[in-house]
Amino acid sequence: MTGSKTLFEKIWDAHAIRVSENGESLLYVDRHFIHDGTSQAFEKLELAGHGVRSPHKTFGTADHYVPTRNGLDGLTDPARRAMVLRLEEDAKRYDIRCFGFGHQHQGIVHVIGPELGLTLPGFLLVCGDSHTSTHGALGAFAFGVGASEVAHVLATQTIWQARPKTMRITLDGHAGVGVTAKDMILHIIGTIGAGGATGHVIEYAGSGIEALSMEGRLTLCNMSIEAGARAGLIAPDDKTAAYLKGKPFAPSGADWDHAVAHWQTLASDGDAAFDREVRIETDNISPTVTWGTSPEDAVPVTAAVPDPQGEPDAERRARMIRALDYMNLKPGTPMEAIAVDRVFIGSCTNSRIEDLRAAAEILKGRKTRIPAMVVPGSMIVKAAAEAEGLDRIFAKAGVEWRDPGCSMCVAMNGVDVVGPGERCASTSNRNFAGRQGRAARTHLMSPAMAAAAAVAGRIVDPRKPLPGGA
Amino acid sequence: MKPVRKIHGLAVGLEMANVDTDQIVPARYLYRNRSEGFADTLFHDMRSDPQGCERDSFPLNAPEAEQATILVTLDNFGCGSSREHAVWALVDAGFQAVIAVSFGDIFRNNAHENGLLPVVLEEHEVMHLLQHVKSGPAKLTVDLETQRVRLPDGTCFSFDIDSAARENLLLGRSKIDATHSLMSTIDAFEEAYLGRHPWSE
Numbered sequence: 274m275t276g277s278k279t280l281f282e283k284i285w286d287a288h289a290i291r292v293s294e295n296g297e298s299l300l301y302v303d304r305h306f307i308h309d310g311t312s313q314a315f316e317k318l319e320l321a322g323h324g325v326r327s328p329h330k331t332f333g334t335a336d337h338y339v340p341t342r343n344g345l346d347g348l349t350d351p352a353r354r355a356m357v358l359r360l361e362e363d364a365k366r367y368d369i370r371c372f373g374f375g376h377q378h379q380g381i382v383h384v385i386g387p388e389l390g391l392t393l394p395g396f397l398l399v400c401g402d403s404h405t406s407t408h409g410a411l412g413a414f415a416f417g418v419g420a421s422e423v424a425h426v427l428a429t430q431t432i433w434q435a436r437p438k439t440m441r442i443t444l445d446g447h448a449g450v451g452v453t454a455k456d457m458i459l460h461i462i463g464t465i466g467a468g469g470a471t472g473h474v475i476e477y478a479g480s481g482i483e484a485l486s487m488e489g490r491l492t493l494c495n496m497s498i499e500a501g502a503r504a505g506l507i508a509p510d511d512k513t514a515a516y517l518k519g520k521p522f523a524p525s526g527a528d529w530d531h532a533v534a535h536w537q538t539l540a541s542d543g544d545a546a547f548d549r550e551v552r553i554e555t556d557n558i559s560p561t562v563t564w565g566t567s568p569e570d571a572v573p574v575t576a577a578v579p580d581p582q583g584e585p586d587a588e589r590r591a592r593m594i595r596a597l598d599y600m601n602l603k604p605g606t607p608m609e610a611i612a613v614d615r616v617f618i619g620s621c622t623n624s625r626i627e628d629l630r631a632a633a634e635i636l637k638g639r640k641t642r643i644p645a646m647v648v649p650g651s652m653i654v655k656a657a658a659e660a661e662g663l664d665r666i667f668a669k670a671g672v673e674w675r676d677p678g679c680s681m682c683v684a685m686n687g688v689d690v691v692g693p694g695e696r697c698a699s700t701s702n703r704n705f706a707g708r709q710g711r712a713a714r715t716h717l718m719s720p721a722m723a724a725a726a727a728v729a730g731r732i733v734d735p736r737k738p739l740p741g742g743a
Numbered sequence: 744m745k746p747v748r749k750i751h752g753l754a755v756g757l758e759m760a761n762v763d764t765d766q767i768v769p770a771r772y773l774y775r776n777r778s779e780g781f782a783d784t785l786f787h788d789m790r791s792d793p794q795g796c797e798r799d800s801f802p803l804n805a806p807e808a809e810q811a812t813i814l815v816t817l818d819n820f821g822c823g824s825s826r827e828h829a830v831w832a833l834v835d836a837g838f839q840a841v842i843a844v845s846f847g848d849i850f851r852n853n854a855h856e857n858g859l860l861p862v863v864l865e866e867h868e869v870m871h872l873l874q875h876v877k878s879g880p881a882k883l884t885v886d887l888e889t890q891r892v893r894l895p896d897g898t899c900f901s902f903d904i905d906s907a908a909r910e911n912l913l914l915g916r917s918k919i920d921a922t923h924s925l926m927s928t929i930d931a932f933e934e935a936y937l938g939r940h941p942w943s944e
């Protein structure tokens with residue numbers, strides 16, 4: 274049937290204002306998020322002499338530079354403190370709603386958008402941050418942009434884009450015990466590569482996706498960018514609507530019914546064609562962890578550090594050797610034999626309530642051997658976790674319970690930093706050299722695996738029984 | 744923004760794939776104002792060791808590399824975070840073009856907005872260029888008008904570029920001004936769109 278469209282194409286077409294002679298489309302932006310790393314975009318806007326066209330469509334939150342303990346005093350460096358305050362000043366000047374430091378809605382931008390109902394299915398949503406792909410879990414076309422484009426969106430509520438290609442990744446089957454959305458996405462990136470989806474928008478489909486909770490879907494879409502994708506998308510379904518109902522900024526009354534009816538039309542048509550199709554058997558996915566400095570360096574936790582000598586491609590072999598050197602690992606070492614120095618549970622990938630519950634389940638009644646911290650994704654997540662008593666489980670286990678922010682995912686607040694040469698078991702999304710601090714070594718994994726690592730002092734298969742527990 | 748036409752200069756090679764934006768500018772420098780400049784942060788942690796000593800093995804540390812205006816590298820250059828600082832650091836350090844097998848999407852868009860020309864060539868062509876700069880920075884010409892990269896021996900590789908990006912680069916025009924002239928079209932679209940999607944208001 275002609276006229277069949279994918280979810281992505283439906284959203285794209287609904288937002289296309291015009292197509293230029295050279296094939297770029299001018300797209301309408303429903304929602305725009307800013308954070309405490311947006312000051313240079315405001316500088317640019319001022320330089321160009323423009324104002325903010327639709328301030329009520331932009332929302333701000335402080336996340337990248339915020340301290341995660343001792344209030345604002347926890348941020349000792351004046352330049353970083355200035356970034357947190359700059360956001361509030363810029364927002365105030367342009368009449369933009371802002372959840373600044375200490376606000377009850379403050380949190381990591383990709384955690385608060387969905388949980389406040391600011392992210393809605395069918396929306397075109399942008400933010401000056403690459404992990405904007407997260408919001409695609411609700412069926413929004415959401416992508417990260419640079420500072421110049423942020424200024425463009427502020428000034429015009431639109432953005433120019435060349436139409437990306439489409440790619441469907443179908444995950445059928447059942448996830449085994451101990452296999453989370455994080456394991457799925459690490460497995461996918463390990464399979465298609467860190468540049469495997471460049472120029473594409475990924476739609477995740479199949480029974481393995483339908484079975485995921487909203488939190489799991491957010492984790493999955495979050496790391497689409499680690500496969501190079503422009504965005505990740507999941508068709509909205511009943512779970513999506515149930516998740517959004519009653520959220521502070523979600524539509525209500527007649528608007529709600531109208532919106533839900535529209536969302537039901539968004540799923541890809543049965544015979545819609547994708548530029549690329551990838552199939553993954555969910556049953557074959559194991560708890561997965563990274564060994565190197567690219568998210569594609571992902572292996573089952575039961576595997577060993579790979580040997581570059583077995584890699585036929587010379588360039589890839591050279592990269593593996595460099596990564597092993599940086600990570601101070603020897604080929605053939607079982608992943609489970611790798612001792613870690615600290616554990617970070619948090620980031621826009623894995624700091625939602627479900628993630629914290631998974632970590633708490635492992636930590637309950639046990640003690641950690643190494644420094645570990647849990648940084649909730651938002652004030653709302655923090656309050657929910659405390660209401661359930663998760664904070665007390667963490668405290669008893671010897672894990673630090675912090676205030677929301679990006680924290681050790683990116684080490685930008687200058688205090689939540691992995692030390693040089695230290696090895697961190699982390700639930701974040703990037704294991705790039707220096708990401709968590711200069712010369713820091715990162716192993717990406719799920720919250721359950723990170724919690725188990727905190728107890729064992731090394732990387733362990735979270736399916737295996739740990740000593741102790743309650 | 745300075746228009747980009749023909750870049751005739753010294754090229755330096757960085758024979759690595761997946762050079763992410765954290766490598767191009769470490770996150771700890773991102774808070775600076777644009778006017779403070781980012782040249783000194785470019786490839787900071789690859790360039791020097793934790794004690795601050797420059798690594799001789801890093802190609803950009805060669806004395807002649809200071810004059811380089813063209814960077815030649817492998818796949819997926821600029822992947823990772825959306826930080827435009829990665830482009831600013833390259834521009835502030837004097838680079839006008841980056842030639843790679845592929846780029847991170849956001850990096851490429853950011854480059855277009857700052858007069859930095861991202862050139863995509865086939866892998867064997869990039870390998871040829873890397874060979875050319877192997878023993879140190881060497882001359883190269885990148886011509887946006889003819890969409891060609893030329894070596895001094897006459898070898899030529901042609902490249903494709905998104906035509907909108909090409910036009911803006913040639914004119915040195917940023918998108919924001921062009922879009923502003925379309926405001927009435929945007930207003931009309933918005934009114935109709937919000938009529939159909941009132942919950943977006």
Ligand code: SF4
Binds near residue numbers: 381622679682683
């Ligand atoms: S948590 Fe990490 S990846 Fe997510 S927005 Fe913050 S810095 Fe970026």
